[in-house]
Amino acid sequence: MTHHVIIGAGEAGLRAAAALRDAGERHVTLVGGEHMPSYDRPALSKPDGETGLFHRPIAVDLAGLEVVLGRTAKGIDRETKAVILTTGERLAYDRLLLATGARPRRLACDPAGHALMLRTLGDAEAIYGKADAGGSAILVGAGLIGLELAAELTRRGMTVRVLEAGPRALGRGVPAEIADVIVSRHRRSGVTFDFDVRIERVEHKSVVLADGARIEADLVVAAVGIEPEVGLAVSAGLACANGIEVNSRLVTSDPSIFAAGDCAVIDHPRYGRTRFETWRNACDQGAHAAKAMLGEAASFETLPWFWSDHFDLGLQAVGLHDPSRRSARRDLADGGWLRFELDENHVLQAAAGIGPGTSVARDIRLAEKLIERGAFCAPEALADPGLGLKSLLKVAA
Amino acid sequence: MGTWTRACATDDVELEDLLRFDHGGRSFLVIRSPEDEFFCIDGICTHERVHLADGLVMDGIIECPKHNAHFDYKTGEATRAPACINLKSWPVKVENGDVFVEI
Ligand SMILES: Cc1cc2nc3c(=O)[nH]c(=O)nc-3n(C[C@H](O)[C@H](O)[C@H](O)COP(=O)(O)OP(=O)(O)OC[C@H]3O[C@@H](n4cnc5c(N)ncnc54)[C@H](O)[C@@H]3O)c2cc1C
Numbered sequence: 398m399t400h401h402v403i404i405g406a407g408e409a410g411l412r413a414a415a416a417l418r419d420a421g422e423r424h425v426t427l428v429g430g431e432h433m434p435s436y437d438r439p440a441l442s443k444p445d446g447e448t449g450l451f452h453r454p455i456a457v458d459l460a461g462l463e464v465v466l467g468r469t470a471k472g473i474d475r476e477t478k479a480v481i482l483t484t485g486e487r488l489a490y491d492r493l494l495l496a497t498g499a500r501p502r503r504l505a506c507d508p509a510g511h512a513l514m515l516r517t518l519g520d521a522e523a524i525y526g527k528a529d530a531g532g533s534a535i536l537v538g539a540g541l542i543g544l545e546l547a548a549e550l551t552r553r554g555m556t557v558r559v560l561e562a563g564p565r566a567l568g569r570g571v572p573a574e575i576a577d578v579i580v581s582r583h584r585r586s587g588v589t590f591d592f593d594v595r596i597e598r599v600e601h602k603s604v605v606l607a608d609g610a611r612i613e614a615d616l617v618v619a620a621v622g623i624e625p626e627v628g629l630a631v632s633a634g635l636a637c638a639n640g641i642e643v644n645s646r647l648v649t650s651d652p653s654i655f656a657a658g659d660c661a662v663i664d665h666p667r668y669g670r671t672r673f674e675t676w677r678n679a680c681d682q683g684a685h686a687a688k689a690m691l692g693e694a695a696s697f698e699t700l701p702w703f704w705s706d707h708f709d710l711g712l713q714a715v716g717l718h719d720p721s722r723r724s725a726r727r728d729l730a731d732g733g734w735l736r737f738e739l740d741e742n743h744v745l746q747a748a749a750g751i752g753p754g755t756s757v758a759r760d761i762r763l764a765e766k767l768i769e770r771g772a773f774c775a776p777e778a779l780a781d782p783g784l785g786l787k788s789l790l791k792v793a794a
Numbered sequence: 795m796g797t798w799t800r801a802c803a804t805d806d807v808e809l810e811d812l813l814r815f816d817h818g819g820r821s822f823l824v825i826r827s828p829e830d831e832f833f834c835i836d837g838i839c840t841h842e843r844v845h846l847a848d849g850l851v852m853d854g855i856i857e858c859p860k861h862n863a864h865f866d867y868k869t870g871e872a873t874r875a876p877a878c879i880n881l882k883s884w885p886v887k888v889e890n891g892d893v894f895v896e897i
Pocket residue numbers: 404405406407408409410428429430431438439440441442468469470471496497498499515516517542626629657658659660673674675676677679702703704705706
């Protein structure tokens with residue numbers, strides 16, 4: 398009788414728990430620090446266009462699981478194999494999964510925490526509660542979440558100004574040409590951008606820049622990235638560096654303890670040590686961790702994939718972007734387009750697409766399959782919209 | 795019993811591809827398999843109301859273009875999370891080069 402304990406009831410923890418249960422495991426305990434049933438985090442920055450609803454519970458069948466919500470694990474006793482909760486309760490485990498996720502990075506220049514941040518349902522309620530039509534908002538950080546929020550606050554009638562420390566939006570993960578399309582779309586709806594900005598400090602309803610200028614706003618939100626939640630792992634003496642270190646099978650430095658999702662830095666067969674911060678990765682690593690906990694020895698090889706929505710535009714990307722690679726562009730009928738990245742041998746490595754709604758989804762999924770197969774792709778073929786990617790896949794098969 | 799409604803011509807749908815078909819305030823997908831059979835399922839994902847018309851049709855599956863949920867397009871069965879509710883599937887017949895759906 399094996400006891401499985403999972404810490405963290407986000408996407409990764411839930412998927413792992415459900416997969417263990419579906420594999421016939423009878424003793425699966427899921428501990429979640431948040432008080433309410435698990436909800437969809439991406440929806441927090443993408444409220445429903447018609448209803449404004451951003452609280453979407455995750456539809457996972459919890460039957461057959463022991464679910465402990467609203468309680469936090471404060472320690473792991475690796476000698477006796479037990480998790481200690483803040484209530485003093487001890488949960489014995491044979492296999493333990495850490496799916497503790499991440500927390501938003503706080504601005505160093507805002508020790509008092511004047512700027513709001515977005516990670517939890519409560520954060521979203523606080524932000525949208527202050528989003529008055531006609532008011533003004535400053536968003537610090539032009540990353541995916543910051544820009545999604547800029548679009549949503551604009552939609553709610555606010556005047557939004559984005560302050561970014563770097564020279565452009567969407568940093569390293571998104572090709573510059575695609576970031577430009579997204580920024581133009583935001584500008585068209587009135588969002589303004591300042592790049593290479595140094596913020597001196599954040600005060601109540603204002604931001605003071607390094608040059609002394611003060612910008613007032615009704616709402617200040619910081620979206621400057623996340624930090625993996627590693628406290629529990631560090632205090633238990635597990636190897637951690639920018640996340641809980643796991644091998645390609647999601648096993649930590651303790652063979653009975655596994656990690657998955659935003660908190661895990663994995664030795665990925667394709668990319669080496671990498672931590673992914675995306676929704677599908679959390680789902681896939683969660684399901685994979687369940688298999689690993691059951692002793693199945695496969696490596697986690699899934700490619701990173703994500704989507705992000707900005708007004709009527711949808712971005713999707715697969716693989717890891719590297720600006721130094723050769724690229725090819727394919728234009729789609731509805732104004733959308735795709736950007737492919739090839740290595741020196743013409744093997745497809747990454748693809749990103751931007752277009753109305755979900756119009757790039759199908760081709761990005763086909764690109765994912767091409768990358769998985771290590772397919773050779775002539776740049777001319779990738780650029781030719783008359784040549785379906787499915788036909789390239791059939792050639793590669 | 796529903797009524798047989800013309801959805802499209804067979805030639806409107808490529809092999810292993812789909813066509814969106816709206817009727818009576820509902821949205822459907824007509825899907826043509828590589829074996830040249832036609833199927834009809836609801837057009838909206840049961841997970842988060844995303845339209846499936848931009849989804850990939852391959853290997854017997856239609857995939858949600860947003861969250862990668864999978865459905866067996868021959869039966870509507872949800873085969874991969876996050877979807878857990880099946881899509882409704884509708885009877886189809888082909889007559890004289892036209893596809894009819896019983897709605
Ligand atoms: C606003 C927003 C928008 C996003 N949009 C997108 C998007 O469009 N596309 C995309 O791909 N990704 C998106 N993401 C990222 C995606 O949501 C995350 O990658 C994913 O949710 C990570 O899941 P997880 O299970 O690893 O961690 P989490 O969802 O963070 O879950 C971890 C859980 O563990 C709990 N926990 C931590 N420590 C303990 C403890 N000691 N004891 C008990 N419980 C504990 C936490 O409270 C939390 O509930 C978005 C994220 C946010 C915040």
